Amino acid sequence: MCNLYSSARSQDEIRHTFAIDRDEAGNLPPLPGIFPDQMSPVILAADGKRVLTMMRWGFPPPPKVWHAASHQRAQRRIAVLAALA
Incomplete structure (x- = not known):
């Protein structure tokens, strides 16, 4: 599935x-x-009315992927801080 589209x-x-x-x-x-x-x-449907608005396009990453990426960033920061001490 492609996550690119256009609005003509x-x-x-x-x-x-x-x-x-x-x-x-x-x-x-x-x-x-x-x-x-x-x-x-x-x-969007809001209060029984149709509302045209803007939102971020895309799918959120799966929780495990997000957690692993944030954990890796945290580990790198800890290593940098430890090297400065």
Whole structure:
């Protein structure tokens, strides 16, 4: 599965197509390529209304991967601090 996509529709087309009640996306530029960790337009249901807003695109890493990476960073910092002492 590829996690890259694009948004070829204008903000007005999105609002009309999805019957948006509230637009919080600001001035939406053309988005020919939306990559992971970039902000992307999404439609949320809030208080019974459709809201167009911006959110970070991508999947969070699995907890074990996140934990292992943060543990490795912590171990490196401990080693650097120990070397300075």
